[in-house]
Amino acid sequence: QCWLKIIESDAQGCTDENGVLHEFNSKWTTKDCQSCSCSKERMQCCSLVSxxxxxxxxxxxxxxxxxxxxxxxxxxxxxxxxxxxxxxxx
Amino acid sequence: QCWLKIIESDAQGCTDENGVLHEFNSKWTTKDCQSCSCSKERMQCCSLVSxxxxxxxxxxxxxxxxxxxxxxxxxxxxxxxxxxxxxxxx
The missing domain is CATH 2.20.25.590 (N-terminal domain of TfIIb)
Known part of the structure; x- marks a missing residue:
C-alpha cells in the first residue's frame, strides 16, 4: 500500500507525519516499515510489509x-x- | 495494493481469479484495474488505481x-x- 502527498511549490522539503522535514531527493524508512521518498512535487510512502x-x-x-x-x-x-x-x- | 500467489513447481502457467491460464513471463491488466505478471515462482497483481x-x-x-x-x-x-x-x- 502506498500513499502520496503533493508538495506545495514554496515548501523547503517534505514534512512527514511526525513533523520532521526531509530534504528534496532524500529517501528514508519509517519505524512502521514504510519506505518514503521526497521530491519537489511529491512525498511518497509505500509499506514494506507483505x-x-x-x-x-x-x-x-x-x-x-x-x-x-x-x-x-x-x-x-x-x-x-x-x-x-x-x-x-x- | 499488491498481492502475490506462489506457483506450484508442476504448474504450466498462472491461473487467475477467473480460471484463465496465463503463460510464464506474461503480463496482463484485469478489468478491475490490476496489473498482473506471471513467473515460474509467483503470480503478482498490483492495483493501478490511486x-x-x-x-x-x-x-x-x-x-x-x-x-x-x-x-x-x-x-x-x-x-x-x-x-x-x-x-x-x-
Whole structure:
C-alpha cells in the first residue's frame, strides 16, 4: 500500500507525519516499515510489509518481526518449523 | 495494493481469479484495474488505481473512470472544473 502527498511549490522539503522535514531527493524508512521518498512535487510512502494470507491457520501462526519488516509463519506446536504460505498481500 | 500467489513447481502457467491460464513471463491488466505478471515462482497483481484522499469534500466529488483506471476530482457545481487534490492512496 502506498500513499502520496503533493508538495506545495514554496515548501523547503517534505514534512512527514511526525513533523520532521526531509530534504528534496532524500529517501528514508519509517519505524512502521514504510519506505518514503521526497521530491519537489511529491512525498511518497509505500509499506514494506507483505502479509501472509493463504496458509494453514489451524496448524500455523504468523509472527511479525519489526527489525526486518517481515512475517514468519511457523507451526504453533513447534515454532522452529516454517509453514508453507501460498499467497501474500501488501 | 499488491498481492502475490506462489506457483506450484508442476504448474504450466498462472491461473487467475477467473480460471484463465496465463503463460510464464506474461503480463496482463484485469478489468478491475490490476496489473498482473506471471513467473515460474509467483503470480503478482498490483492495483493501478490511486484514490484521491485529501480534497475539499464539500465543494468537490471524485469520479472513477474505468477506461483509464483513474479518478478525477471535479467541482460538484461545475464538473468541468478540476479540484485540487493534496494526497492519494493506493
Amino acid at each position: 502479509s501472509p494470507v493463504d496458509y494453514d491457520k489451524e496448524k500455523c501462526e504468523s509472527i511479525f518481526y519489526e527489525e526486518t519488516c517481515s512475517y514468519k509463519v511457523v507451526e504453533k506446536a513447534d515454532p522452529s518449523k516454517l509453514c508453507e504460505v501460498h499467497s501474500y498481500v501488501g | 484514490s484521491p484522499v485529501d480534497y475539499d469534500k464539500e465543494k468537490c466529488e471524485s469520479i472513477f473512470y474505468e477506461e483509464t483506471c483513474s479518478y478525477k476530482v471535479v467541482e460538484k457545481a461545475d464538473p468541468s472544473k478540476l479540484c485540487e487534490v493534496h494526497s492519494y492512496v493506493g
